[in-house]
Amino acid sequence: MKPLIVINFKTYAEGTGNLGLKLAKICDDVAREYGINIIVAPQVADIYRISTSVKIPVFSQNIDPVVYGSSTGHVLPESVKESGASGSLINHSEMRLRLADIETCIKKLKELRMISILCSNNIATTKAAAALEPNFVAIEPPELIGSGIPVSKAQPKIVLDSVNEVKRINPKVKTLCGAGISIGEDLKAAIELGTDGVLLASGIVKAKDQKKALLNLIKPLI
Amino acid sequence: MKPLIVINFKTYAEGTGNLGLKLAKICDDVAREYGINIIVAPQVADIYRISTSVKIPVFSQNIDPVVYGSSTGHVLPESVKESGASGSLINHSEMRLRLADIETCIKKLKELRMISILCSNNIATTKAAAALEPNFVAIEPPELIGSGIPVSKAQPKIVLDSVNEVKRINPKVKTLCGAGISIGEDLKAAIELGTDGVLLASGIVKAKDQKKALLNLIKPLI
């Protein structure tokens, strides 16, 4: 598999509404022009607008462990699927879920034939995450998120150990590496450590020139 | 003001995605044909699709007390506004919020010039709700929600006392009455008790013939 680049739009102004659509189109253009695997994860309110305008996969940033019925205000997995999402982040460090709910969400995404990216914060939770059999575990040491210090360079041992533990517990689970990733060098380091790609946000979303930042990131792949 | 009818689509299958859009169009047709004030509150993922297809106001079922930035997975108020929402339910019984967060949400909705409908569950919380100065307080005794037993008929005293307490604490705050409302008689009773309208869900969303159910509901107004 070609390395995967997942771009989390968070609730950044630059990733919301019209600006979110604009950014998704940049990602779409770059992905197709250079044959790169890019996934965008905009806010729930923007999934429909973006998924109907781009060809690359659109993921939700979260789903709630609820079913059709009386769950006013919650994010029904089926609702993001019908809006065009083909997967979801789960348990991002800014949206931590209960263990039992994580398991429910992964199972539900499988039923809906959607892809799950389960975020973890250290080696211990990465092992637990792998045991839950999501499609991807994305390891993101919280102290590096948004820091500009790439985990792949600052803490290569954590990434390496995480990749190995995931393989040991469940070889089918793929790994992403997040936190502080922004340039091509970070991506290259992540892949050399055995991950299947990166999860990043501010490095692209908040870049002055988003397209340039994205091209800089994917340099090792083109 | 003409009585207001707010229809909460919850996470009902009949109110999700394409079916949600279809239901919103029914509401839109009826509202315009008969000159009725109807607001629809679909899931966040469906706001954009619906708001770009109907003329009646579209509300969110919830917003989170977050600001532009690092709040992955949360419902940014600005995101639902950009998607076409002109207001939001807050603190629905299926999505209870912390007191401090309710206050933050109401203030934010005001800043965004959006309408707030704050749900409460009994007279004491209705008084607290009125003190927070939302545009509307919607009183919904939880034991009657989805029961088919209209609060306006089963517990007229609670509704009447709530209306009076709201007026005493803040006469500018309007009141809705929810829980168990489904037919014209319930709406009529609610208005006679001094409310400004009703908040309902299953009575319309899960009706075999949604249009017929809606026409039945608004009979006292046409």
Added chain:
Amino acid sequence: MKPLIVINFKTYAEGTGNLGLKLAKICDDVAREYGINIIVAPQVADIYRISTSVKIPVFSQNIDPVVYGSSTGHVLPESVKESGASGSLINHSEMRLRLADIETCIKKLKELRMISILCSNNIATTKAAAALEPNFVAIEPPELIGSGIPVSKAQPKIVLDSVNEVKRINPKVKTLCGAGISIGEDLKAAIELGTDGVLLASGIVKAKDQKKALLNLIKPLI
């Protein structure tokens, strides 16, 4: 009523276990020697040990809105009462509760003939708090908590307006003023603004000489 001084031990090391007991005894000695109204609020695990060793009232820092039955791990109001607590803080800024749960807790404390101190963070939530009819509303602007900047001096208008709003909405509800209170001057200012006392923590609990700090605080009262 003589001014009330409520000392929240938080989870400070200096307020936990044996040290918590020692501090409670200092408060007890001072309260009785100088005829001052002091209440201590230690952690739940320490309530029994402290309440069986001192004469002054012991409050819980929190209760959960649960009843006898299957609520493993929650703080049953009856359990803190049986351990000797005669009241509880509710909705402290470090333990925010949902509006509906606050109302449930206040009602339960009344049933158990216990005293409720409901914390609020600004004028709007103070008004809502007063509407819920606790025994006390304690206003604590979160930005001043633990700051050493006394709210009674830094934001006298917030305190004054809060006191007036509480009186307007429910004259039976008393007010405390918290955040940044540590010395006699702060207490004096709070009382001159019309409050019935103060809620404080670090100013006493983390003082090098806790007894001296307490004597300094109560100077205007002796």
Added chain:
Amino acid sequence: MKPLIVINFKTYAEGTGNLGLKLAKICDDVAREYGINIIVAPQVADIYRISTSVKIPVFSQNIDPVVYGSSTGHVLPESVKESGASGSLINHSEMRLRLADIETCIKKLKELRMISILCSNNIATTKAAAALEPNFVAIEPPELIGSGIPVSKAQPKIVLDSVNEVKRINPKVKTLCGAGISIGEDLKAAIELGTDGVLLASGIVKAKDQKKALLNLIKPLI
């Protein structure tokens, strides 16, 4: 190791305050008379009173992932330790925790040289639980809790598979089996399936004759 019997007092009236103390003494008597390993898990408010009156280990029903400082109303692990607890349940089905918080709690209990019993609800979460390296994983299918239908007899395969998965992922982690356990036969079945003991509540706490129920439970061991 002799089979372990952990009795969760929940917030049952029969396990609160004086009645909780009485029940703990019954457990203590039986444990010593018959040489059985019994642990009691009363409410936090009762830990001190009970731990100073019995010889058997006393566990907390929960701890919060907080440290010394400003965490008003939370259960500081050090506070229950200082009150005499030598371990804690974590993530009981009535007190579900976030994955990251579970990991923090297990690590903290290890630092404090306390025993951790991590509850799980199915095979998938049991595997994740084992990866987090608590001392015990207690598998409790939520649908059987309080049902009187023993998991060890109703769903032996779930228990057996759980035991095997735990061994595969981390052979040092021991297993308990909960939900519906009340009589000696249930305990026997649990042990034959390879568990190291049982976690139970209503079967003992709510029994008309608690001592008789306990003797009935331990019959296979004496």
